[in-house]
Amino acid sequence: MIETDILIIGAGVVGASIARELSRYELQILIVEKEVDVAFGTSKANSGILHSGIHDLPGSLKAQLCVRGNTLYPKIVEELNVSYKNNGQIIVARSPEELPILKKLVQQGRTNGITGFSELSKEELLQLEPNLSTNLAGGVFVESAGIVIPFDLVFALTENAIANGVQLAIQTKVLNIVYDKKQFLVTTNRGIFKTKKIINAAGLNGAKIAALIGDDSITIHPRKGEEYILDRKLEGLVKRTIFPLPSENSKGILIIPTTEGNIMLGPTAQEVNDSTDLTTTAAGWQEIFPEVKSLMPSLKATDLITSFAGLRASGNTDDFIIAHSPVSRQFINVVGIDSPGLTAAPAIAEYVIELLQETGLQLKEKKVFNPYRRLIRMQTLTREEQEILMKKDPAYSRIVCRCEQISEGEIRAAIRRGATTLDGVKLRTRSGMGRCQGGFCTQKIITLLCEELNILPWEVTKNGPGSEVLTRSLRNK
């Protein structure tokens, strides 16, 4: 039986950020994740924006941790080699009547401690973003907002935490927890773990996990967001993330440039009962497209290449719920982490460490902590560096994904870093994310997964058991 000081339930951006932060100290830490890979929950399906904090209610944990998280990111992405851009955000007013509401939003941002605003006249707005509609009345530019690849961030945080001694158990679902006032016995489908403290970072399942120790203080209601991705040929059409004024339950439907050059449109915000409903719908697209088209008339539906949906795990307090459980102070709930949870994650980690210290946890810094994750991305190397690499390992000279120009060497490296499924490879390398959406490279990636993992083609899955990609009839031929 594995015994740990701290057991973290959930390897999304929140669990992974906490694990990495705790890996600086002399502690036994285990993350348990029910899925086949990390980042397979909400943390892989969001807008990837590092928000400024202008939208959050002053005094809320969301406001405090979003603003703090935003300032922590530049160092983290540098250390972990994660694609990031400080591209800023523009919130636009569609009409002169909306301008006073925009001013109130700026005031809210100032109260939240944000600096670096510029109010933009219609002309200044069009100078910065010439493809926006000439019908807009003006806007506000907020410098501090940025964009990041959310799943790459989680892979990097986890890899770095593991490099610093954290243990990760994937395909390990927490089923029951017993607390005997000294320690927790956590029953999973892969055995029982003993731990002194638990961090509940289980996203959509956060309320169910809390209920396992008799904590019924939390409810989670999933709010679906559909997002639509446009072809990379539109790179540069918009540089900053474009927001309309917020609606009652969301920051609005946005035009989001990604660090890799695609443009993303969305998200919707729809309350759903089913916490597994990740469908995208005609209704979702019909809600999004006219909205964004009115902000940027040159957008065309024919540039759409794919879509996805994510589920915000909204809690019952309208704020993040980050606190000792009323049942046991050794059990910390980190739930209700809807937007801006991605942005806030590094600050959430700091906050959770303070809560752990309040329970008497002694933090002794490790003599050696390695803050870095290094990764080879062929496209970011100079021609000379590419030549050296290809000579050393010819797999880097064989292109597997033509759309995104991803080499066999990068795919093999991703599998050696932990990818075991087609989605795991795709999210780590971008292979299959281009215009053809894997039409050309999927079969080659299946072969590479088989070679690297020593498995058979019909054992390869899209994202875990039950999503095998080859059928029995093929297998029998």
Ligand SMILES: Cc1cc2nc3c(=O)[nH]c(=O)nc-3n(C[C@H](O)[C@H](O)[C@H](O)COP(=O)(O)OP(=O)(O)OC[C@H]3O[C@@H](n4cnc5c(N)ncnc54)[C@H](O)[C@@H]3O)c2cc1C
């Ligand atoms: C459409 C959309 C757009 C968004 N855009 C942004 C944005 O631009 N910027 C921003 O800051 N935020 C954004 N967010 C919010 C952000 O994505 C979330 O706040 C964040 O991903 C939450 O991370 P998490 O680690 O709490 O949850 P998750 O990523 O869901 O991680 C929880 C993990 O717990 C695991 N788990 C659950 N139950 C168990 C169990 N019983 N045993 C073991 N493991 C378990 C799950 O498998 C999962 O991997 C957006 C959200 C959505 C849906």
